[in-house]
Amino acid sequence: MTSTGLPDSLIATLPGASYTDPGIFAQEQERIFETMWFCVARSSDLARPGAFRTVDVGRESVLVTRARDHSIRAYFNVCRHRGAKLLTEESGEVRRAFQCPYHAWTYGLDGTLVAAPNLTRMPDVGRTEYGLVSVATREWLGYVWVCLAERPPSFEEDVVGEVVGRLGDVESIEHYGIENLSVGRRIVYDVKANWKLIVENFMECYHCATIHPELTEVLPEFADGYAAQYYVGHGAEFGADIEGFTVDGSAGLDRIPGVAEEQDRRYYAITVKPQVFINLVPDHVILHRMYPAAVDRTIVECDWLYLPHVVESGKDVSRSVELFDRVNRQDFEACERTQPGMRSRLYAKGGVLVPSEHHIGAFHTWVTERLGTAGRP
Numbered sequence: 370m371t372s373t374g375l376p377d378s379l380i381a382t383l384p385g386a387s388y389t390d391p392g393i394f395a396q397e398q399e400r401i402f403e404t405m406w407f408c409v410a411r412s413s414d415l416a417r418p419g420a421f422r423t424v425d426v427g428r429e430s431v432l433v434t435r436a437r438d439h440s441i442r443a444y445f446n447v448c449r450h451r452g453a454k455l456l457t458e459e460s461g462e463v464r465r466a467f468q469c470p471y472h473a474w475t476y477g478l479d480g481t482l483v484a485a486p487n488l489t490r491m492p493d494v495g496r497t498e499y500g501l502v503s504v505a506t507r508e509w510l511g512y513v514w515v516c517l518a519e520r521p522p523s524f525e526e527d528v529v530g531e532v533v534g535r536l537g538d539v540e541s542i543e544h545y546g547i548e549n550l551s552v553g554r555r556i557v558y559d560v561k562a563n564w565k566l567i568v569e570n571f572m573e574c575y576h577c578a579t580i581h582p583e584l585t586e587v588l589p590e591f592a593d594g595y596a597a598q599y600y601v602g603h604g605a606e607f608g609a610d611i612e613g614f615t616v617d618g619s620a621g622l623d624r625i626p627g628v629a630e631e632q633d634r635r636y637y638a639i640t641v642k643p644q645v646f647i648n649l650v651p652d653h654v655i656l657h658r659m660y661p662a663a664v665d666r667t668i669v670e671c672d673w674l675y676l677p678h679v680v681e682s683g684k685d686v687s688r689s690v691e692l693f694d695r696v697n698r699q700d701f702e703a704c705e706r707t708q709p710g711m712r713s714r715l716y717a718k719g720g721v722l723v724p725s726e727h728h729i730g731a732f733h734t735w736v737t738e739r740l741g742t743a744g745r746p
Contacts, residue, residue, distance in 0.1 A: 375721060378723065378724055379721040379722065379723065380721065380722050380727060380730045381718075381719050381720075381721060381722075382719040382721060382722055382730075382733065383565070383719055383733050383736070383737075384716075384717060384718055384719045385710075385711040385712060385713065385717055385718075385719065386711075386717070387563075387565065387711075388563040388565060388664070388665075388708065388711035389563070389664060389665065389711050389712050390664065391663075391664050394563075394661070394663070394664035395428075396740050397564075397661070397736075397739075397740065398427035398428050398661070399427065399428070400739050400740055400741070401427075401643050401736075401739050401740075402426055402427035402643060402644070402661065403426065403428065403429065403517045404516075404517070404518045405516065405518075405522065405527060405642070405643055406507065406514045406515070406516045406521070406522070406524055406527055406528050407426050407514060407515055407516065407517075407643070407644060408512050408513070408514050408641075408645045408658050409422065409424040409426065409433055409443075409512075409513050409514065409515050409658070410422045410424070410433055410512065410513045411511060411512055411513075412441070412508055412511050412512060412513055412548070413511065413551070413552065414460070415433065415434065415435040415441065415513065417435065417462065418435050418436060418437045418439065418478060419462050419463045419464055419465070419478060420434065420435055420460075420461075421434040421435075421456065421461060421463065421467075422434075422459065422460045423446050423458065423459055423460070424515075424660065425660060425662070426515060426517055427517065429445060429446075429517060430445070430446035430447070430454060431443055431444070431445065431446055431515055431517070432444045432445070432446040432455060432456055432501070433506075433513055433515065434467075434478055436478040437478055441506050441508055441513050442478065442479065442480060442503070443503065443504040443505075443506045443513075443515045444476075444480050444501035444502060444503055444504060445502045447501075447502070448469040448471065448472075448474055449474065449482070449500070449501065450469065450471070450474045450485070451472065453469055453470070453471040453472075455467055455469050455476070455501075463478075465477070465478070466478065466483055466484075467501075472485070472486065473485065473486055476500060476501050480501035480502075480503060481496045481497055481500040482494070482496045482499045482500045483496065504516070504517055505517075505518070505521045507524050508548075509528065509529070510547040510548055510647075510656075511547055511548035511549070511550065511674075512656070512658075514528065531639065531641040531642060532641065534601070535598055535601065535602075535637075535639045535640070536601070536602055536637065536639065537602040541602075541629075541632070542639075542647075542649070543627070544625075544628050544632060545627060545628060545649055545654055546625060546626075546627050547654050547656075547674060550625075550654060550674035550675060550676060551674065551675060551677045551680040551681070552672050552673070552674060552680070553653070553673045553674065553675040553680045553686045553690070554672075554686060554690045555670065555671065555672050555673070556670075556671050556690075556697070557668065557669070557670050557671075558668070558669040558670075558671065558697060558698075558701055559666070559668055560666070560667045560668070560701045560704060560705065561665060561666055561705045561708060562665065562667060562701070562704035562708040563661075563665055563667070563704075563708060564643075564644070564659055564661040564667045565732075565736065566707055566708065567659060567667055567669065567700070567701070568640065568642075568643075568659075568732060569729050569732065570700050570703060570704055571638070571640060571646050571657075571700070572596060572598065572640055572728060572729055572732060573596050573725065573726045573728075573729060574594055574595060574596035574725070575723060575726055576703060577591040577592065577594065578591070578592040578593075578594065580699045580700075580702075580703055581696055581699055583616055583692055583695055583696070584692070584695075584696050586608065586611075586618060587607060587608060587611050587614060587615075587618055587636075587692065588605040588606070588607065588608070588636055589608045590605050590606065591605060594725045595725050596638065596725075598637075598638045598640065604632060604635030604636055604649075605635060605636045605637075606634060606635055607634040607635070607636075611634075613652065613688075614636065614650040614651075614652070614653070614689060614692060615688040615689050615691075616691040616695065617688060619688060621650075621651070621652040621653070621688075621689055622653065622675055622676070622679045622686060622689065623652060623675075623676050623678070623679055624651045624652050625651060625652060625653075625676060628651050632649075632651065633651050634651065635650075635651075636648065636650050637649040637650075642732075642735065643659075644658060644659040644660070644661070645658055645659075646659075652675070652676075652689070653673055653674055653675045653686075653689055654673075655672070655673055655693050656671070656672050656674065657669055657670070657671045657697075658671075665708055669697070669701070671693075671694075671697060673689065673690050
């Protein structure tokens with residue numbers, strides 16, 4: 370027996386309140402989502418200067434755009450005058466500038482204040498000083514990442530390091546050339562569950578034999594309950610009679626040329642905390658971005674990425690999309706089934722993790738350390 374009174378095989382989970390308490394969720398917004406690198410958009414969604422997207426990161430609305438010099442810029446989506454939300458659309462395109470609909474303060478794509486009613490009568494108002502407030506940005510794997518922290522943590526350590534920790538080196542993911550792939554399908558899911566339940570579900574495969582018949586047919590080892598990311602560098606091997614990562618095991622699309630021989634016919638899963646899942650197979654990449662909207666609601670945006678000519682030629686990608694779309698829906702239904710139980714008096718002190726889920730315990734430790742609650746009852 371452990372010091373917690375549990376058998377040696379089991380370890381305790383987070384308590385139920387961690388998934389239901391709005392106060393804890395507010396702490397997660399402040400200490401996790403607003404301090405870490407957060408993936409917000411596919412770079413190709415901002416193809417031209419003036420293209421923009423607005424995204425909620427923690428408690429803040431962030432405006433992401435491409436400037437006239439083609440660089441990616443991000444700003445707090447707040448007018449410097451009276452605090453009105455500058456843009457309310459989720460995405461769109463402007464020609465030259467962003468204008469606040471309240472008092473017409475107008476900002477260039479570089480964030481500078483370029484116009485406002487009677488601005489010429491206020492020569493002491495600095496165009497840069499009263500411009501939009503910038504947010505740190507990085508582009509990697511063809512995605513835009515932002516960080517709201519005044520002193521952002523190392524991108525190489527916190528983001529690239531997560532991939533290296535999972536695959537063993539950065540070259541293993543570079544083989545897929547993700548930045549050069551094209552979006553073949555995007556599906557947005559509105560999941561009525563806490564974001565941590567979704568992370569935990571993705572990290573383990575103890576449930577795979579129960580709810581993922583299509584996936585375990587393609588990846589037979591998943592039926593044993595150990596997730597691919599349980600081992601550094603391990604990729605789950607396709608079944609002997611499986612031709613591709615498709616809903617019926619039939620042949621997939623054109624293989625990504627850079628994929629190494631030892632990566633062929635294998636599936637790799639990577640969690641990049643706090644809100645990105647990367648799935649690698651020889652002919653496509655599936656990338657999930659989570660947007661925690663409330664303590665019991667999470668928006669998940671999922672991209673299926675293929676070689677550009679596969680998308681441009683109009684090849685049928687439906688069989689490969691359907692496999693992971695089914696997996697997603699099965700997973701999210703399980704998370705939604707779990708969310709009400711987090712409020713039960715029986716889960717007030719939490720549940721347990723079996724040996725194949727013990728790596729989730731490390732995730733729980735990470736969460737409590739980020740919130741500064743490690744060791745508290």
